[in-house]
Amino acid sequence: MHVEQALTLAIALLQAVERALADGDSAVALTSALQATDDAAREELASAIADAELRLADGK
């Protein structure tokens, strides 16, 4: 596992544990935490693609 993947998983797990503690749940919702992380990453890549398209259009 790449160190960046390990960090991402660790952070999502901590966030899920924090939420469980705050809600008084004994079960950690890790999947939904990771889905939220991927949703944010998707938006980040979509934004980068849009910016690159603009840059290309400006350069032509």
Added chain:
Amino acid sequence: MKALYAFILILLLAASAFAAPLSGTATGGGPIIVGTLADANNPAEMAMAPEYTRLAVVRQRTARSLNRLAASSETDPDRLEAALFSASAVQRAADEARAKLDGLAGARDEAAFRFALDEARDLIRRAETLCDHIAKGN
């Protein structure tokens, strides 16, 4: 980047110092957490967690590489166009893999689950290969 990782690790270690005690009995101060271990574990969740993680990281790394190329005045348009094409392919493969992972909860049996998980992994691997090519300038 290493300094950032070190900071995050310190943050994680410091967070564990404030961990709430897990106890089945009432205690003064701190949350009470009651639950059975047998009901709390989902093998499917543990199998899918690394794959969701890979998805997020491949998208993040692709975004960073693309931003770096787009922001650099030394990047020629052909290289940027190639990187853009690959980044779009990463997004599509990642979306397809994400749909398969999200649908795993509805798998009829273990064989169907394993088959769909392997399909998702193949798509993620494809996205990771494309991401690496962008980073290397291929």
